[in-house]
Amino acid sequence: xxSITETPAAxxxxxxxxxxxxxxxxxxRVILLAALVGLWQLxxxxxxxxxxxxxxxxxxxxxxxxxxxxxxxxLARATWETMRLLLIGxxxxxxxxxxxxxxxxxSQIGEDILLLLxxxxxxxxxxxxxxxxxxxxGLSSKAIIFAIANATIWPIxxxxxxxxxxxxxxxxxxxxxxxxxxxxxxxDVLAPAALPSAIxxxxxxxxxxxxxxxAAELVFGVVGGEGGLGTYINNAxxxxxxxxxxxxxxxIAVLGVAFELVFGVLERRTIVRWGMQRS
Amino acid sequence: xxxxxxxxxxxAEHVQLGYWAPEGFTLAVxxxxxxxAPREKTIVIGPSGxxxxxxxxxxxxxxxxxxxxxxxxxxxxxxPGPDRAVVFQEFDQLFPWRTVLDNVAYPxxxxxxxxxxxxxxxxxxxELTSLGDAADRYPHQLSGGMKxxxxxxxxxxxxxxxxxMDEPFGSLDMLTRARLQQELNGIIExxxxxxxxxxxxxxxxxxxxxxxVVLAGSPSTxxxxxxxxxxxxxxxPRYAETRLHLRDLLAVTHEEGELDVVNH
Numbered sequence: 001x002x003s004i005t006e007t008p009a010a011x012x013x014x015x016x017x018x019x020x021x022x023x024x025x026x027x028x029r030v031i032l033l034a035a036l037v038g039l040w041q042l043x044x045x046x047x048x049x050x051x052x053x054x055x056x057x058x059x060x061x062x063x064x065x066x067x068x069x070x071x072x073x074x075l076a077r078a079t080w081e082t083m084r085l086l087l088i089g090x091x092x093x094x095x096x097x098x099x100x101x102x103x104x105x106x107s108q109i110g111e112d113i114l115l116l117l118x119x120x121x122x123x124x125x126x127x128x129x130x131x132x133x134x135x136x137x138g139l140s141s142k143a144i145i146f147a148i149a150n151a152t153i154w155p156i157x158x159x160x161x162x163x164x165x166x167x168x169x170x171x172x173x174x175x176x177x178x179x180x181x182x183x184x185x186x187x188d189v190l191a192p193a194a195l196p197s198a199i200x201x202x203x204x205x206x207x208x209x210x211x212x213x214x215a216a217e218l219v220f221g222v223v224g225g226e227g228g229l230g231t232y233i234n235n236a237x238x239x240x241x242x243x244x245x246x247x248x249x250x251x252i253a254v255l256g257v258a259f260e261l262v263f264g265v266l267e268r269r270t271i272v273r274w275g276m277q278r279s
Numbered sequence: 280x281x282x283x284x285x286x287x288x289x290x291a292e293h294v295q296l297g298y299w300a301p302e303g304f305t306l307a308v309x310x311x312x313x314x315x316a317p318r319e320k321t322i323v324i325g326p327s328g329x330x331x332x333x334x335x336x337x338x339x340x341x342x343x344x345x346x347x348x349x350x351x352x353x354x355x356x357x358x359p360g361p362d363r364a365v366v367f368q369e370f371d372q373l374f375p376w377r378t379v380l381d382n383v384a385y386p387x388x389x390x391x392x393x394x395x396x397x398x399x400x401x402x403x404x405x406e407l408t409s410l411g412d413a414a415d416r417y418p419h420q421l422s423g424g425m426k427x428x429x430x431x432x433x434x435x436x437x438x439x440x441x442x443x444m445d446e447p448f449g450s451l452d453m454l455t456r457a458r459l460q461q462e463l464n465g466i467i468e469x470x471x472x473x474x475x476x477x478x479x480x481x482x483x484x485x486x487x488x489x490x491x492v493v494l495a496g497s498p499s500t501x502x503x504x505x506x507x508x509x510x511x512x513x514x515x516p517r518y519a520e521t522r523l524h525l526r527d528l529l530a531v532t533h534e535e536g537e538l539d540v541v542n543h
Contacts, residue, residue, distance in 0.1 A: 170369040174430075176359035177339060178386035178437065188389075192376045274375045275419020 057243040065243035066250050082228035089148025090209045097156035104161045118154045126151030126212030144216045151212045152205035163197025196271045287314040288441050288473045293347035296333045307333045309498040320474040322484040325494035331477045335445050339365050352440050364434035368446040370426045373418040380414040383433045404432040424455040441473040460486045481525050493528045
């Protein structure tokens with residue numbers, strides 16, 4: 001066997017990325033984004049449909065509307081309203097999901113009930129229950145919160161339950177051998193061991209919640225006091241303020257990217273750092 | 280043959296063990312009687328499937344004997360606990376969300392140690408198991424051998440009445456395994472811990488043990504208890520002789536056809 005400190009006379013070429021993939025990721029993204037905006041501008045400049053400002057907004061007009069909306073507070077208020085409903089809805093959903101998980105972990109019948117309910121209710125699009133919710137809760141934000149909670153309970157509960165069920169038995173045995181039992185075993189060993197599933201459930205729930213809240217606001221217009229982003233888009237359509245519609249969509253896209261980043265940081269600081277999930 | 284004395288840390292008397300499988304109740308250990316004296320290093324050896332791990336799990340308190348009794352320091356109703364800390368075979372017995380140092384310190388904290396004292400003692404045992412440089416790493420950044428060292432440090436720091444090891448080096452390569460066996464001897468020498476180790480390797484039994492309990496048959500019984508305290512190094516005649524004797528014990532009792540003597 002040869003030692004690794006020994007250097008061969010001729011080193012083979014180090015494998016090297018070529019062309020496009022050699023560029024840094026952020027640079028590749030910026031270029032693609034610029035190309036996308038360029039195509040958008042081209043469409044506006046060259047097409048009859050795209051050139052009609054009542055039907056289609058140019059990149060510059062969109063940015064202008066985005067800027068104005070955030071400066072005069074109308075977009076900020078709409079965003080906050082949507083976020084508020086989303087946070088309350090996902091919060092309630094997560095709480096109920098945790099209770100379901102507890103119930104399902106403690107008894108076979110609990111697990112059977114959870115699996116059955118998930119099978120029935122999880123495939124329902126979040127907004128599908130909205131008419132019923134309006135019937136029960138009236139034209140208030142409660143109806144939207146109900147729809148969001150319903151859309152988030154099932155993905156969280158099913159992920160958490162699977163997470164707890166698939167915890168590696170050796171680590172539980174290790175927990176017991178160092179003297180852990182009962183609640184302490186759950187909080188200190190089972191819960192962190194199930195964290196990858198919990199995060200993945202929360203991510204799915206968040207995405208479901210987003211779709212539900214915006215769609216619900218769109219469908220029913222002003223609900224409760226302030227209107228959210230869906231309402232904002234709907235109002236802009238009524239007055240044919242096309243750039244404002246584009247600006248609201250841009251806001252939703254930016255928030256989506258922002259939450260991806262937040263979840264990314266959360267994962268890197270926990271499960272990726274601990275080797276429980278690849279980055 | 281060593282006899283049961285009343286100073287024994289562990290006493291197993293006519294222990295019978297089994298488990299429920301889909302086909303029905305399977306008896307793994309028919310009758311096991313042996314004892315472990317304070318600071319004695321006892322090895323339970325037997326072919327795969329002889330129920331030796333089941334026996335260790337019963338001592339650890341994870342399962343109860345269907346007959347007979349197991350006493351540790353005079354107590355019988357055994358629950359898993361830090362007085363019989365276990366080192367498992369699997370590498371993933373460490374808490375992946377805790378650093379090496381914290382994997383050793385945390386069990387101390389839940390057993391009533393103050394944070395500072397726990398960290399100090401943990402550092403001591405991390406040094407003892409030659410993991411000083413890796414103290415701040417997470418388990419997934421360690422090799423298999425290092426992970427097993429952490430598990431040993433974690434268990435020993437708890438100052439258990441006896442340390443239980445379930446084929447702790449079974450998943451390691453031969454060289455690492457041999458090195459860790461030597462290291463374990465040195466560490467046990469210093470901590471004066473009573474050891475019960477389960478293995479199917481005769482060399483591990485002879486290198487580490489004072490006494491070897493041979494478990495064979497299916498369901499198994501203790502066929503002999505061999506004193507291996509003075510067998511000397513692997514190249515000595517006494518070692519070779521004892522090894523041959525163990526080999527015969529393990530092979531002979533395997534009546535049902537294949538002679539799978541485990542040679543490691």
